[in-house]
Amino acid sequence: MKSARLNPTVGVITMTVAVILPDTAFAMHIAEGILEGTSVVVWSLACIPFLYLGLSKIKKESLQNPEHKLFVTLVGAGVFLISCMPIPVPIAGSCSHPCGTGLAAILIGPAPTVVVACIALLLQALFLAHGGLTTLGANLFAMGVAGAFIGYAVYRLARIIGIPMLWAVFLAGVASDWACYAATSFVLATALSQNESFVPLLKTFLLAFTPTQLPLGVLEGVLSMGAFRLIRVRLPNFLKPTNRVEALDV
Amino acid sequence: MSRSTLIVMGLIFSAAVLWVAFQSTDGSWTGVDESVIEHHAQQAGRVPIDPLINTDQGDLLLFLFLLAGAVAGFALGYTYRALRTTTEKPLE
Numbered sequence: 001m002k003s004a005r006l007n008p009t010v011g012v013i014t015m016t017v018a019v020i021l022p023d024t025a026f027a028m029h030i031a032e033g034i035l036e037g038t039s040v041v042v043w044s045l046a047c048i049p050f051l052y053l054g055l056s057k058i059k060k061e062s063l064q065n066p067e068h069k070l071f072v073t074l075v076g077a078g079v080f081l082i083s084c085m086p087i088p089v090p091i092a093g094s095c096s097h098p099c100g101t102g103l104a105a106i107l108i109g110p111a112p113t114v115v116v117a118c119i120a121l122l123l124q125a126l127f128l129a130h131g132g133l134t135t136l137g138a139n140l141f142a143m144g145v146a147g148a149f150i151g152y153a154v155y156r157l158a159r160i161i162g163i164p165m166l167w168a169v170f171l172a173g174v175a176s177d178w179a180c181y182a183a184t185s186f187v188l189a190t191a192l193s194q195n196e197s198f199v200p201l202l203k204t205f206l207l208a209f210t211p212t213q214l215p216l217g218v219l220e221g222v223l224s225m226g227a228f229r230l231i232r233v234r235l236p237n238f239l240k241p242t243n244r245v246e247a248l249d250v
Numbered sequence: 251m252s253r254s255t256l257i258v259m260g261l262i263f264s265a266a267v268l269w270v271a272f273q274s275t276d277g278s279w280t281g282v283d284e285s286v287i288e289h290h291a292q293q294a295g296r297v298p299i300d301p302l303i304n305t306d307q308g309d310l311l312l313f314l315f316l317l318a319g320a321v322a323g324f325a326l327g328y329t330y331r332a333l334r335t336t337t338e339k340p341l342e
Contacts, residue, residue, distance in 0.1 A: 074325075077325040125302075133302055208282075
């Protein structure tokens, strides 16, 4: 049997990008101590069904195809890297990071994406002073649940109305990024709205995120397109049949 | 025009664009967690506390991010290689 053809350039580029890009942790996760007890419990409980569903799906698909776990690991490593990669946005003068959960949801499904996002956020909270253990549920709900499910819904909708696949991935990337920050705004507004009403505080958060997240969402869409195209060309066996059949429609 | 000349010109152009963009912005390049989340949280009386394992000390966090990037990069490269091997197997 012919052995696998290895491309050392791909390895070197992957390692270089991985090492250089994640510099310091200035991004969007809600830090430890910002949410009080009720919010901590509510958002943590809200994530449990999604985690259970995601674990079940990964287990089920791995029984059918043992290499599926490797593919989930690949996607998980990608989500971890992307979500701790601060990107400066010149027009806003601040930094933020993409989420990667929209692309992950297209590749492995939205529920398994919640699982990989949970692992990424847990590692960041434990070792990278990024996010927090008490805010893990809220951060997971924003990045994992909202980002993955809304991104996937936009992708499916775009495909149903006939938008070409790569453009549908772009829209999913944009939508998942914006959904993540909209959900973060919702979480914060519910938690911090004791002294002022909910809606003005929600608007404040949404407006404050806008200058950074509008361009970053578009960038995430472009990144998602590029990564999806690479996987479609190099690892077509691991795409879902719905993502494979029209491989040359763009 | 040779390929290397094009690459050098591209790099110089990118540097110039970035320089203009960064000069015209007076931002402090803080993350939105500080500039938005913590700012409004503090106004509401919620002060962020240190994480359970506070690695945000000196260059320790820089080292850990470097390490995390390297490990995740290795995981990406390793799984990609393994999956490519599977993809290139001839159909039986």
